[in-house]
Amino acid sequence: MVGCYLSGLPVDAIKVLAGFTTRKGDYFINRGSIEPSEELRKMVFPWIEHWREKFYRKEVEDDIAGPNFLDLMDYLGAVFLQDSVVLKGKYPESFIWSHSIFNTDLYKDYEERLSAAIATSNEKFKMSQHLEVENRTMLADSFLQISNMLRQGDENTQIQQTSTILPPSSAPLSSIPTQNTANSRGLPSCKMSRSLISVTDVWREYSVGLAGKPSIKSMEEQYGADWRKVDNRTESRFFTRHLPLYKKIESLSNERGISCEEAAQFLESRRIFDKLSINQMCKLVADNQI
Numbered sequence: 001m002v003g004c005y006l007s008g009l010p011v012d013a014i015k016v017l018a019g020f021t022t023r024k025g026d027y028f029i030n031r032g033s034i035e036p037s038e039e040l041r042k043m044v045f046p047w048i049e050h051w052r053e054k055f056y057r058k059e060v061e062d063d064i065a066g067p068n069f070l071d072l073m074d075y076l077g078a079v080f081l082q083d084s085v086v087l088k089g090k091y092p093e094s095f096i097w098s099h100s101i102f103n104t105d106l107y108k109d110y111e112e113r114l115s116a117a118i119a120t121s122n123e124k125f126k127m128s129q130h131l132e133v134e135n136r137t138m139l140a141d142s143f144l145q146i147s148n149m150l151r152q153g154d155e156n157t158q159i160q161q162t163s164t165i166l167p168p169s170s171a172p173l174s175s176i177p178t179q180n181t182a183n184s185r186g187l188p189s190c191k192m193s194r195s196l197i198s199v200t201d202v203w204r205e206y207s208v209g210l211a212g213k214p215s216i217k218s219m220e221e222q223y224g225a226d227w228r229k230v231d232n233r234t235e236s237r238f239f240t241r242h243l244p245l246y247k248k249i250e251s252l253s254n255e256r257g258i259s260c261e262e263a264a265q266f267l268e269s270r271r272i273f274d275k276l277s278i279n280q281m282c283k284l285v286a287d288n289q290i
Contacts, residue, residue, distance in 0.1 A: 010272070012268075013266045013269035013270065016258060016262045017256070030117070035078060037106065040104075040107060041077045043104070043107075045077050048073055052067070081110065082114065086118070088102070191235065192235060193210060199267045199278070203249055203261070244285045245278075245285050252266065
């Protein structure tokens, strides 16, 4: 069975592609908001009650599969009616709508109520998505402002400390402590984390920063490639390794109309499903294999 059926579906990725977040309980189906009445369900598979009665009266062989199959068909009858309301709007010319079920007052009343509920739910969902994007943007901006303020405060403190330890101007030039070229240009030293194991954490480090550090994106925008050369070129190599992943997340966000956080979650689900490390993921993205 394991060889024939895919049991390890990337549920988080599927939810993101459907327009939902990965939070538990966030996923829902609009057309499932109103259950069809029992009388309407019986019109889909009218023989269900007949066979249920036979099982109840022991008129047929007593087993577990039979009654459970009838329960399944009853459930699928409800799903069929819920789906039909949406499909009828998309394919109004289909021959299936000529069936007598769809001309009954019971169905027409159900169709009207469910259509109204779907329209209302869609509007609320769009509004919640809009507010969520705004909240994420405001939060990211706040983190960036705080990081810049902290960084500016550190630079001012370093300047004050340096001015207190400088020797008098009459001292020989060789006795004055010197700093390396990078520090004299006011470039901060920012070391990227080597312990990140998920795509979502890699993206957070790039977009908003981790552990009180400025984001990699803000460092690139403010200092270009120079900040990566303050200590040595190790940071440049590490940044270059992650760069294709940053770009893939941004391009996926633009192509599918989702946030970068959701795009990162989608790629993280892919990484987990394929059992890849972050380095392997970056290499496959760089080679256009993902």
